[in-house]
Amino acid sequence: MNRYVMSFKPNNKKKCKAFCRKRCPFYLWASPMVTDKNTVQIKTGVLKHECTRDHVNKHVNAYWVARNYLEQFRADHAWRIAGIIQAVKSNQEVDISRLKAYRAKSIALRIIDGDEKSQMSRLYDYRLELLKTHPGSTIIINCTDEGVFQAFYVCLAPLREGFLAGCRHFVSLDGCFLKGVYGGQLLCAVGIDANDCIYPISWAMVSKENKDNWKWFLEILAQDLRITDSRHWAFMSDRQKASKAEFFSLCLSPSLNFGNYSMATLLVLIYNCLGVSLLPFTLLYWFWMVMWQC
Numbered sequence: 145m146n147r148y149v150m151s152f153k154p155n156n157k158k159k160c161k162a163f164c165r166k167r168c169p170f171y172l173w174a175s176p177m178v179t180d181k182n183t184v185q186i187k188t189g190v191l192k193h194e195c196t197r198d199h200v201n202k203h204v205n206a207y208w209v210a211r212n213y214l215e216q217f218r219a220d221h222a223w224r225i226a227g228i229i230q231a232v233k234s235n236q237e238v239d240i241s242r243l244k245a246y247r248a249k250s251i252a253l254r255i256i257d258g259d260e261k262s263q264m265s266r267l268y269d270y271r272l273e274l275l276k277t278h279p280g281s282t283i284i285i286n287c288t289d290e291g292v293f294q295a296f297y298v299c300l301a302p303l304r305e306g307f308l309a310g311c312r313h314f315v316s317l318d319g320c321f322l323k324g325v326y327g328g329q330l331l332c333a334v335g336i337d338a339n340d341c342i343y344p345i346s347w348a349m350v351s352k353e354n355k356d357n358w359k360w361f362l363e364i365l366a367q368d369l370r371i372t373d374s375r376h377w378a379f380m381s382d383r384q385k386a387s388k389a390e391f392f393s394l395c396l397s398p399s400l401n402f403g404n405y406s407m408a409t410l411l412v413l414i415y416n417c418l419g420v421s422l423l424p425f426t427l428l429y430w431f432w433m434v435m436w437q438c
């Protein structure tokens with residue numbers, strides 16, 4: 145690279161001439177060796193520039209940046225665009241645009257993580273592999289009648305059995321956005337282990353966070369955790385989104401066998417219908433009931 149912008153003409157398998165764009169005396173001729181056609185040999189040329197170096201170099205493109213800084217991208221997936229620009233400027237003395245840095249980052253992450261589209265097309269293979277390596281797991285792929293992907297639920301058997309054997313019956317639920325080609329949201333259920341650390345139980349990829357998807361997720365989770373009587377279980381949610389507004393009433397619904405707390409359900413319904421802030425009282429009553437039943 146040498147920070148000079150070069151032109152190549154002719155440039156084919158038999159011969160190549162490189163010359164400086166600023167028309168200084170630099171040039172070189174190269175062609176394959178007679179004895180080894182896979183090796184290119186410089187036959188003649190003037191290898192000294194008389195021009196100044198360029199700080200904008202077309203040879204430093206997104207692919208070049210991605211490949212030359214692959215180890216940094218591998219070490220830091222969240223390497224910021226400003227950091228990439230600064231690194232190229234410091235090492236190569238070349239300015240690159242934010243768009244070029246962004247493209248370099250996406251190319252590098254694609255090389256490291258693989259192509260997201262091809263990974264999604266192998267979702268059923270992934271399910272079979274998980275079932276082979278973790279027998280007894282619950283891996284569900286939910287599709288429409290036309291075969292369009294809807295949701296993906298995972299509860300690995302070792303995590304489930306470990307949770308049931310050694311953790312308190314306390315489950316925290318939350319969701320977050322997925323920043324990928326297909327978007328969607330991730331719903332997850334976590335517990336607390338003996339070291340007060342987060343213990344993953346199950347997770348699901350869904351199109352969006354709404355009541356139907358939470359209901360689908362909670363019903364499978366209830367089967368996985370063998371919840372037949374809600375008196376010994378406590379659930380927690382941040383309840384910050386409108387789509388979760390009926391979460392508590394959902395947990396307390398008789399269909400999930402969470403239906404022992406009629407007063408709590410009533411308070412939640414009053415909260416949902418009238419917008420009256422009875423949530424603290426509901427939570428207090430609910431946790432008191434749970435702790436009392438435990």
Ligand SMILES: [Zn+2]
Pocket residue numbers: 148164165166167168169170193194195196
């Ligand atoms: Zn030159």
